[in-house]
Amino acid sequence: MPPLPISRYPVPELKDLPDDIREKILAVQEKAGFVPNVFLVLAHRPEEFRAFFAYHDALMTKESDLTQADMEMIIVATSNDNGCQYCVIAHGAILRIRAKNPLIADQVAVNYRKADISPRQTAMLDFAMKVSNNAQSTSDADFQTLYEHGFSDEDIWDIAAITAFFGLSNRMANFTSMRPNDEFYSMARD
Template structure:
């Protein structure tokens, strides 16, 4: 691993951050044992940091018909074609842990259609990729296909929201040259 910077933009010192952001970062560090670089990179703009993580938490930590592992599948599957190294590696680690499967993230990032997942999950990822690549083409047939796999309208919203949100995240990670922490690579293996 190289000692690449966290971001091409300035990264504030922890002691210089507003209290709420510093507290959030320290809580994440306590839980995971390290500070994921996304927290440090986005701390460059505190108001945007707050908005980003508020929306992240709203779509990724909510209850519903999608499991936490399925939510991470969406992130990995849509981040791969966007060539977002940070999100594929970091969320791949989270997916491996949540799915309790050391192979699943690599399978989904490479070709989810051949991954060891259910037909329901493949339909979910088909839709997520359509939202990511060509949301303008989403139509009633997409909703009907998802309904046949047991997804309701709230599930469809969740799939779309995760795909769309991580489109933003992927683009910002690439623009900032955000690198995944070395710790992510071995997690859940």
């Protein structure tokens, strides 16, 4: 049986992409050992690819009091709630690496409230879920709860921004029928 397509839209060949996009994809391939399908699928529209990854990098690579594992937990929990197979699988793999715990991503994806995480992380994910599902109802009480767990206003912005950005990502992945790379499933399980 031939492999299933990674997108319902045409996926460009690397050789046909603008130089800057091809270089970014090749750098990711060198680091990861494969090209995550999100890069190939979103390369269908080069200008949007550039904007998407510029914002992604601004959120995910800056100095923050959130740990890399915290950021990935936000992505996994909200992506599961949004029904995004690609992001749960891909960011679940990254969470396993960042948390140095092969169980945590599966626990967070299925039900973060029963996961082996701290009360601080639970409060963070409760807020992320509220932003994801009912942002208009966020209130000073939500901020107070997060302050009590040691989060600053900038941390709270980060939680909301990561949640919102990956809401966009989840919707694009679902709409394009983006398929997770097989490599993600086994990463950091041992």
